[in-house]
Amino acid sequence: MEKLIPVVVIKELSETDKILTALKNNGINCAEITFRTACAKEAIAYACKHYPEMSVGAGTVINVEQCQAALEAGAQFIVSPGLSVAVAEICKEKNIPYYPGCVTPTEIMQALELGITTVKFFPANVYGGLQALKALSAPFPQVKFIPTGGVDRSNIDEFLAFDKVAAIGGSFFVKESLAKMEEK
Amino acid sequence: MEKLIPVVVIKELSETDKILTALKNNGINCAEITFRTACAKEAIAYACKHYPEMSVGAGTVINVEQCQAALEAGAQFIVSPGLSVAVAEICKEKNIPYYPGCVTPTEIMQALELGITTVKFFPANVYGGLQALKALSAPFPQVKFIPTGGVDRSNIDEFLAFDKVAAIGGSFFVKESLAKMEEK
Amino acid sequence: MEKLIPVVVIKELSETDKILTALKNNGINCAEITFRTACAKEAIAYACKHYPEMSVGAGTVINVEQCQAALEAGAQFIVSPGLSVAVAEICKEKNIPYYPGCVTPTEIMQALELGITTVKFFPANVYGGLQALKALSAPFPQVKFIPTGGVDRSNIDEFLAFDKVAAIGGSFFVKESLAKMEEK
Numbered sequence: 001m002e003k004l005i006p007v008v009v010i011k012e013l014s015e016t017d018k019i020l021t022a023l024k025n026n027g028i029n030c031a032e033i034t035f036r037t038a039c040a041k042e043a044i045a046y047a048c049k050h051y052p053e054m055s056v057g058a059g060t061v062i063n064v065e066q067c068q069a070a071l072e073a074g075a076q077f078i079v080s081p082g083l084s085v086a087v088a089e090i091c092k093e094k095n096i097p098y099y100p101g102c103v104t105p106t107e108i109m110q111a112l113e114l115g116i117t118t119v120k121f122f123p124a125n126v127y128g129g130l131q132a133l134k135a136l137s138a139p140f141p142q143v144k145f146i147p148t149g150g151v152d153r154s155n156i157d158e159f160l161a162f163d164k165v166a167a168i169g170g171s172f173f174v175k176e177s178l179a180k181m182e183e184k
Numbered sequence: 185m186e187k188l189i190p191v192v193v194i195k196e197l198s199e200t201d202k203i204l205t206a207l208k209n210n211g212i213n214c215a216e217i218t219f220r221t222a223c224a225k226e227a228i229a230y231a232c233k234h235y236p237e238m239s240v241g242a243g244t245v246i247n248v249e250q251c252q253a254a255l256e257a258g259a260q261f262i263v264s265p266g267l268s269v270a271v272a273e274i275c276k277e278k279n280i281p282y283y284p285g286c287v288t289p290t291e292i293m294q295a296l297e298l299g300i301t302t303v304k305f306f307p308a309n310v311y312g313g314l315q316a317l318k319a320l321s322a323p324f325p326q327v328k329f330i331p332t333g334g335v336d337r338s339n340i341d342e343f344l345a346f347d348k349v350a351a352i353g354g355s356f357f358v359k360e361s362l363a364k365m366e367e368k
Numbered sequence: 369m370e371k372l373i374p375v376v377v378i379k380e381l382s383e384t385d386k387i388l389t390a391l392k393n394n395g396i397n398c399a400e401i402t403f404r405t406a407c408a409k410e411a412i413a414y415a416c417k418h419y420p421e422m423s424v425g426a427g428t429v430i431n432v433e434q435c436q437a438a439l440e441a442g443a444q445f446i447v448s449p450g451l452s453v454a455v456a457e458i459c460k461e462k463n464i465p466y467y468p469g470c471v472t473p474t475e476i477m478q479a480l481e482l483g484i485t486t487v488k489f490f491p492a493n494v495y496g497g498l499q500a501l502k503a504l505s506a507p508f509p510q511v512k513f514i515p516t517g518g519v520d521r522s523n524i525d526e527f528l529a530f531d532k533v534a535a536i537g538g539s540f541f542v543k544e545s546l547a548k549m550e551e552k
Contacts, residue, residue, distance in 0.1 A: 036322075036323065036325065062323075063293075080289075081289035081292075081320075082289030082292060082294075083293070101289045101290065102290065103288050103290075104450060104471050104475065105448075106469065106475050107450070108450060109451075112431070113431065123312075123316065125315075126312035128491075128495075132491065132494040135491035135494050135517050136491065138517075140430075141404065220507065220509065247477075264477070265504075266473030266477040268477055284474070287472050287474075306473060309503070310495070310496035
C-alpha cells in the first residue's frame with residue numbers, strides 16, 4: 001500500500017488529467033476518487049484507463065449501489081467513511097481491498113469479523129488522533145489504521161512514525177501537488 | 185422543523201401545563217418529552233390533547249416498547265440517544281419522523297440506509313462539537329444534525345450558523361422559559 | 369463486583385503466580401487475564417485452579433472462539449474492548465457476566481437490548497472521560513460503567529466518586545502490586 005492516499009474530489013471530468021498528473025509528478029501513485037460528485041464513476045473509469053500505473057480507488061462509498069458502480073468503473077480499492085457490512089461482503093467476494101471507517105472498538109471488532117485488518121480512522125482529529133490509535137492498538141495489535149481528517153503537514157510525521165499506521169488519507173496532498181505543478 | 189427542540193423531563197404529570205405554557209410563551213412551539221420518567225406516556229398524551237398547536241414528540245426512546253407507547257400517546261416525532269433499527273422501522277411504517285443519535289460515520293451510514301437524513305448528535309460536546317459536525321459533513325453533505333448536550337447560550341449561535349444544523353436540542357430552553365415566566 | 373479490575377497480560381505461564389500473588393497481597397481479589405497472548409487460556413485455567421478465592425475472568429475477548437476457550441478454561445466473567453452480539457449471547461446462555469466496551473449511545477442501546485446494564489468504557493480518556501460518563505448517564509440512568517484506559521492514580525478517585533462507575537479497569541494496578549511486593 002502507498003503511504004499517502006490522496007482524497008480526490010473531481011467536480012468536472014475535465015479536471016481529472018490535471019489532478020492525476022500533478023499527483024504523479026509529485027511521486028504519489030495512488031488516488032481515492034470520492035463518490036461525492038456526479039462524475040465520480042466516469043472519473044474512476046477515465047483514471048483507470050489513462051493512468052494504469054496508478055492505484056485508483058473509490059472513496060466515500062456509502063452503499064451497495066455506489067460500490068457496484070465503482071467496481072464496474074474499475075476501482076482497485078474501496079474506502080467508506082464508516083463500515084458497511086454489505087459493501088464489505090461485495091468487496092470480499094470480488095477480492096477487492098475495502099477500507100471502512102472504524103472509530104470505536106465495537107466497529108473495529110465488526111471489521112475483524114469480516115476479515116478486514118486495515119481500517120480508515122475518520123475524522124482522526126475528532127476521535128482522539130494519534131493518542132486514540134495508540135490506545136486502540138493495545139487490544140487490537142493486528143489492526144492497521146489509515147488516519148484521515150485533521151492530518152496535515154504539522155503532524156503527518158508523528159502519525160507515519162507509528163507502526164500501526166498503514167497510510168495517511170487526506171485532501172491536502174492534492175492541493176500540494178497542484179501548487180507544485182503550477183510553480184514550474 | 186422548529187430550530188429549538190427543548191428536552192422536557194416531566195416528573196409529575198401536574199407539571200406539564202406549567203412547562204408547556206412557559207415554552208409557548210417563550211416562542212417555542214415544540215417539546216421533546218423524555219421517556220425517562222414514569223409519567224412520560226401520560227404527559228405526552230396530555231400535551232397532545234391540550235396543546236394541539238405545539239409539536240409534541242417523545243425523547244430518550246430506547247426500545248420498541250417505548251416507541252409504541254409514545255406513538256399510542258400521540259407523539260408526533262421520536263428521538264433516541266442512539267440508533268435503534270427496530271424503532272426506525274416502526275417509525276418509517278407509521279410515517280413518523282425519527283431522529284436517532286448518531287456520532288460515528290458507521291452509525292450515520294446505518295441511518296442513511298434506513299432512509300433517515302436528520303440525526304441527533306449526542307453528547308455533542310463529548311464527540312467533538314461543531315468541529316466534528318463540519319468534519320462529518322464532508323462525506324455526508326446530505327445529512328442534517330441536531331446537536332444536543334453541551335450546547336448552551338455561549339455557543340448556540342455558532343451551531344445555528346452552520347447550515348447542516350437542523351435544530352438544537354437541550355434542556356436549557358426549559359429552564360430559560362420557566363425563569364422568564366416567573367419574572368413576569 | 370470488585371471496584372478495581374486489573375488488566376493482566378501474561379506473556380509466560382510461569383509469571384502467573386507472581387502476578388496473582390502480588391495482586392492478592394495488595395488486596396485485589398480479581399484479575400482480567402487478556403486474550404492478547406498465546407498462553408492466555410492456560411493462564412486462566414491455572415489461575416482458576418490455584419486461586420479459587422479470586423474472581424478470574426478473560427479480557428480482550430473479540431470473538432466466539434476466544435469466548436468459548438475462556439469459558440472452557442473456567443473464566444468467571446468475559447470482557448471485550450467492544451460489543452460482540454455473538455459473545456453476548458453465549459455469555460447470556462451460560463449465565464456468565466459479559467462486560468462489552470460501549471462508547472456511543474447506539475452501542476449502549478444495543479447492550480441494553482441484550483440485557484446488559486454494565487459496560488466497559490474504553491478508551492475512557494479518548495472518548496471524553498468522566499464528562500462523557502456524566503453526559504451518557506442522563507439518558508441511560510440504568511447503566512453502570514467500567515472506565516478503562518487513561519484512568520490512573522491522578523484521576524481514579526474522581527471516577528470512583530461517580531455513582532454510575534461500577535469499577536475501574538487498568539493495567540496500572542498490576543504494576544503497583546508488583547512494585548509493592550518487591551519493596552518487601
